[in-house]
Amino acid sequence: MSATTMPAAPAAAPVPGRRALALWIGLLLILIAAGVAAFAYQFATGLVVTGMRNTVMWGNYILFFMFFVGLSAGGLIVASAGRLFGVKAFKPITRLAVLEATIAVVLAATFILPDLGRPERLLNIFLFFNPTSPMIWDITIVIVYMGLSAFYVWLYARADLARRGSWLALGTGTSERTLAREERLKSAMAWVALPAAILLHSITAWIFGLQISRGFWYSSIMAPMFITSALVSGMGLVILLALVLRRLGRLRFEDDLVAMLGGLLGTFIAVEAFLVFAEYLTASYPGAPEGAAVARMLVGPYAPLFWFEVGVGLGLPFVVLAIHRLRRDPRAVAAASGVAILGIFVHRLNLVLNGLSYANIQLPPGLPVGVDQGAGTSFATSYWYVPTAVEWLIVAGILAFGALLFTIAVRVLPMQEPEAH
Amino acid sequence: MGDKVSPIAALSPASRAWGEIGERSEHPRWGMVVDQERCIGCWSCAVICKSENDLPLGMWWNRILTEGDALDQPAQARGEALEMHWLPLACQHCENAPCVKVCPVQATYHRDDGLVMQDNDRCIGCRYCMIACPYGVRNFNWGAPVRPTPYETGMVAARPVGTVEKCTLCVHRLAEDQVPSCVWSCPTGARVFGDLNDPEGRVATLIRDREGFALLEEVGTKPAVHYLPPRRRNPL
Incomplete structure (x- = not known):
């Protein structure tokens, strides 16, 4: 020890x-x-x-x-x-x-x-x-x-x-x-x-993942990817809550455990990054229409969200957790856990937005929006969702x-x- | 739905005859053929559909896609020639309907004649069917309907807020042996309605002779609606 x-x-x-x-x-x-x-x-x-x-x-x-x-x-x-x-x-x-x-x-x-x-x-x-x-x-x-x-x-x-x-x-x-x-x-x-x-x-x-109508989601990697996303975010939240409870005096454990959990979290992040890369490479390589959604994700209007997922959500916590000295610092592990959870949230946001934002049949005028648009058009081939x-x-x-x-x-x-x- | 008095009874014999479905097999499977060569993109069928089925503003069961860059820019340069084509799009009444598969409460279901129906008294409004539909023909009742007039124009009852609705192939008209109103109203006769199970019927014959195709055939939905590709010999 x-x-x-x-x-x-x-x-x-x-x-x-x-x-x-x-x-x-x-x-x-x-x-x-x-x-x-x-x-x-x-x-x-x-x-x-x-x-x-x-x-x-x-x-x-x-x-x-x-x-x-x-x-x-x-x-x-x-x-x-x-x-x-x-x-x-x-x-x-x-x-x-x-x-x-x-x-x-x-x-x-x-x-x-x-x-x-x-x-x-x-x-x-x-x-x-x-x-x-x-x-x-x-x-x-x-x-x-x-x-x-x-x-x-x-x-x-x-x-x-x-x-x-x-x-x-x-x-x-x-x-x-x-x-x-x-x-x-x-x-x-x-x-x-x-x-x-x-x-x-x-x-x-x-x-x-079973919906053939949504090419962006229709992939056998969805379930494995969801499991690794779950491991990253679940492990991250357990680490954060454990540190909070220790602070409040409700839980006792050594820093060694934090380093060990941090190491595991880093491994989960690496697997998640690998699956994300494998999925989008496979989808975009043929240059077929199915890859259009991936292309939009990489350079389109939602691209900043994707690059946030890659850089801040996956890259940053992985680097922190891979460095031995930082992994032994509970504050660094807590920070890495926090951004990893946020990264998984943004990953899921990207899944929803890129899977749905563009009509399947990209011919004008597109889909009926569904509510009265006043003087504007009722149709859209793409839609910018803001809660x-x-x-x-x-x-x-x-x-x-x-x-x-x-x-x-x-x-x-x-x-x-x-x-x- | 369907608890309104039909005005079809008031039609003149000539109008009635014009809309009759005609011959069918013993167990009909209703289907439609849309001739892209005849369609002039006038949106008459889309508009009469809104009136017939009492669709509020912002909702369309039937719409006309333009094969081109914008709604009003159908012309596409193809070498020397220019072409103008439209793709009228409503529920395809698929035999292998993804919406029927995913509906958690069986509110979307097949009738014996193959029509994909929607039970708006059972629908819980989860919108999974809209996710599953590759054609984007389903509409959700997001809020209180807004209509252009205070008078109810529809021939069927309005659907409740919080449920999904879509083209029914005018089931209320089929019940009176009349073709759907989009077919009845098309000024160029680009739509043909009939029984897909009747191999000698007009619909099956047209699909065979004109090499009719289904939309997004690669997703395997087996639609009841077929399209006839244009074979214009003299380009614009």
């Missing part, structure tokens, strides 16, 4: 007082209220209050849906793979990773609601289930996975809750036999959770809801895994 390792929990860790906590929760509640109000307004008026139109019919909500599915799958893959392959070093962050996965999938499911034109008909999904629709299977796996990961969170916290005498232990005890059985159950759960997490994000990828304030308010409200869930969970649930014997 390196001599420069800092003490796990600094003595002067600034534990926030009741006042700070109350302020934080107050802020979250205000954001949630604003989000609910915006959703009510959108529900009453129609999706015309969003920036979406017939030409770009999916926007911010779907973008955040797949982003959070990724954050969730990434977190659970890290946690369950650690358990499955006996990576003892992961132990301190296992509970955090599982909790992060659970809250992220709840948020992902929430993001579906405002995207629907008729959210009040949501139950039709169960009544008129169409088995050939990837969306049906995605919703099914989201629900199954939500239950699995919530049970997983409880399983890890249960023994500690029982010792505290909390009702959340649901009357279970802490006898030797119970604990031994629980260890076996945890291992069995890892066997279920890992494929479930991979399935969750693969099916989300197939919502896009409206209503969309951002709803997004902010759902994000605040997630932050609130997380804040409550880390106060109620014991986050520290007992030291390995």
